[in-house]
Amino acid sequence: MHTSESRIAIIGGGPAGLTAADVLSQAGVAVDLYDAMPSVGRKFLLAGVGGMNITHSEAFEPFVARYRERAQALRPLLEAFGPGPLREWIHGLGIATFVGSSGRVFPTDMKAAPLLRAWLRRLRDAGVQIHTRHRWLGWDDHSRLRLQGPDGELSVSADAVLLALGGGSWARLGSDGAWVALLAEHGIALSPLRPANCGFEVDGWSEHLQERFAGAPLKTVSLALAGSAPRKGEFVITASGIEGSLVYALSAEIRQAIEQNGSATVELDLLPDHSLEKISRALTKPRGSQSMAKHLKRQLGLDGVKAALLRELAPAEAFDDAPRLASLIKALPIVLRRARPLDEAISSAGGVPFEELDQGLMLHRLPGVFCAGEMLDWEAPTGGYLLTACFASGRAAAAGMLRWLADRPSRG
Numbered sequence: 373m374h375t376s377e378s379r380i381a382i383i384g385g386g387p388a389g390l391t392a393a394d395v396l397s398q399a400g401v402a403v404d405l406y407d408a409m410p411s412v413g414r415k416f417l418l419a420g421v422g423g424m425n426i427t428h429s430e431a432f433e434p435f436v437a438r439y440r441e442r443a444q445a446l447r448p449l450l451e452a453f454g455p456g457p458l459r460e461w462i463h464g465l466g467i468a469t470f471v472g473s474s475g476r477v478f479p480t481d482m483k484a485a486p487l488l489r490a491w492l493r494r495l496r497d498a499g500v501q502i503h504t505r506h507r508w509l510g511w512d513d514h515s516r517l518r519l520q521g522p523d524g525e526l527s528v529s530a531d532a533v534l535l536a537l538g539g540g541s542w543a544r545l546g547s548d549g550a551w552v553a554l555l556a557e558h559g560i561a562l563s564p565l566r567p568a569n570c571g572f573e574v575d576g577w578s579e580h581l582q583e584r585f586a587g588a589p590l591k592t593v594s595l596a597l598a599g600s601a602p603r604k605g606e607f608v609i610t611a612s613g614i615e616g617s618l619v620y621a622l623s624a625e626i627r628q629a630i631e632q633n634g635s636a637t638v639e640l641d642l643l644p645d646h647s648l649e650k651i652s653r654a655l656t657k658p659r660g661s662q663s664m665a666k667h668l669k670r671q672l673g674l675d676g677v678k679a680a681l682l683r684e685l686a687p688a689e690a691f692d693d694a695p696r697l698a699s700l701i702k703a704l705p706i707v708l709r710r711a712r713p714l715d716e717a718i719s720s721a722g723g724v725p726f727e728e729l730d731q732g733l734m735l736h737r738l739p740g741v742f743c744a745g746e747m748l749d750w751e752a753p754t755g756g757y758l759l760t761a762c763f764a765s766g767r768a769a770a771a772g773m774l775r776w777l778a779d780r781p782s783r784g
Contacts, residue, residue, distance in 0.1 A: 378402065378777045381517055381530035383508045385412025386546075387759055388745025389536035390491060391766030392773070397498035399774055404528070405500060406519055407546065408507040413488045414545040415538065419759070420484025426462065426469065427455040427477045427756035438757045440624060442750035445726040449764040452771075455756070458763055465490040476756055508537070510554040531780070532740045532773045536766065539720030539746040540565035549720075551747065559737055560728050567717035568751040569758075570623050571615025572636075572708040581684050586611040588677040593618070594644040596703075597625050597636065604644055609677060613708065620718065621753050627711055627721070639703040642678050648702050655694040664691050674701070719758050721751040732772020733765065740776060744769035 378401050382389045385407035393403045405412070419425075428435060432454065439446050453461075459469050459477060467487050468480040479487055495502070509518035509525070516527040535555075538547030549565050556562055577586075589608050595618050596602035607616030619626075622638065629636035643651060654671035668674040674682070686700045714720060724743045728735055734742045744765040752758050 378531040379404065379529075380532050380534065380773060381406065381528055382534045382536060383407075383517075384534075384536035384538060384546075384745065385409070385502065385504075386536060386538055386745060387413075387416055387762040388766035388769070389534065390495065391763050392534050392536065392744060392770040393495055393500045394491070394498075395767055395770035396773065397495060397500045399770075401774070401777070403500045404503060404530070405495075406503045406506040406508065406528075408505065409546045410504055412492070412502060412504065413484075415542055415547060416488060416759075417484050418542070418545060420482075423482045424479050424484040424487065425476045425754070425756045425759075426479065426487075427458050427760045429455060429471045429475045429477055435757070438755075439750055439752050439761065442726070446750060446761055446764070448731075449768045450760070453764045453767045455760060458760060461763075462487065465494065474755075508535075508551070508554075510557070532742065532776055534742045534744060534769050534773065535747065536743070536745045536769075537747050539723060540714050541567065541717040541720045543715050547720075547746070549714075555724065555735075560735060561725065562728075563722040563725055563749045565714060565720045565722040566627060567711040567714045568623055568627070568721040569620040569718035569754055570627075570714075570716065571610055571613060571619060571712040572623075572626055572630075573613040573710050573712060574707060575709055577609075577611070577613075578684060581609070581680055582611050585609050585677045585680050589616070590640075590642075590677055590681070592644065593678075594641040595619070595622060596639045596641070597622055597629065598639075600625060602639075602641060602644070609681065612712070614706065615712070617754065623711075623753075624721065624751055626708055630708065630710060634709075636708045637705050638708060639705055640681070642674065642682060642701050642704060643672060646672065648698055651701050652695055652698040655698055672701070718754060719746060719751065721749070723747045723749045725749045730772070732775055733769040734772055734776060742769040742773055742776075 380396055380401050380403045382393055382405040385405055393405050396403050436443050436447050436450055462469055469477050470480055471477055505522050507520045509520055512518050512527055516529050519526050519528055537551045540549030541547055552562055589606055591606045594602040594604040603621055605618035607614055607618040626636045659667040668679055685704050690696045690700055724747055733744055745762045
């Protein structure tokens, strides 16, 4: 069957699905895109609140390494469509980009909505049919797609299907993980969906810490997991534990430690710009009638949420032992017991393993059915890495579908 006579169904209107629709429609293939929500790109738009971080400008090798265990599986996808080509593609939509001081890449206006509008205009101009409020229910006995639409259930035939249904976080935006059961019914071995880029819980903060400091940011601190180098940044105290960018950067390692050991202990350096010796000297200075709280503030600038957390976690006797207190200021242990619920996470780990797919991202067990985006089994930190891999996998799946369509005449 020639591609111009083919019809493709894409399930999911996030970055991966929309990217595949772009590639396929530009190749002259008729595309129907279905999404369960009232509009497409909802998680994409919410990710852009506060600044649309589209990708990252760091060198390719460290960029790929951000994908941890799945770096090698994603390498060819990112080589074909990494940060550079992604920025060029955005520029082609008439949206300028810039590199921020952290190396992150943003649209010049920092917003996601103009980019999405230009993108959808291009898709519609290319003939892509977008069907919102259509939830995928699996396949019928004739291998047709079952979809629940506004007017009831319908069956759809397609020459190839792309599943780009997202992970399991932010269900209210459409990524509810309901596809897991539908694929498991067909014998596909799936890795359980787990929270990624998420907060973690402690056994319980004191009432004082919860009431006074829940939501307070700890700035210019560093965190380290046993055996790992400390990372500098900031995070937030929550009513149940900790969250924020510095925590998210370590979330994969923390989650794995909890899975293996039942808990994970991170060490917090409250004053990463001060040496242990400097802190020790400051603490041994006479404080006279001053309280320890005033002494810490005067000598080290340690007050507010930092001082409260030190008081919360350090043994009472440590405040009478300057060397011990100095060591705790540099390495205050926080025992984390569990991740916050999956639906609260920025993204999810787990999903369809690459071992279940061929090089074109087609399922071995379901010929003609492809997968892309966050429903694949990979994870990455925030900073543009999540979106880049969604774009790259959407393009890779579209290329795989084009090859599949081109090869169909030779199939027996």
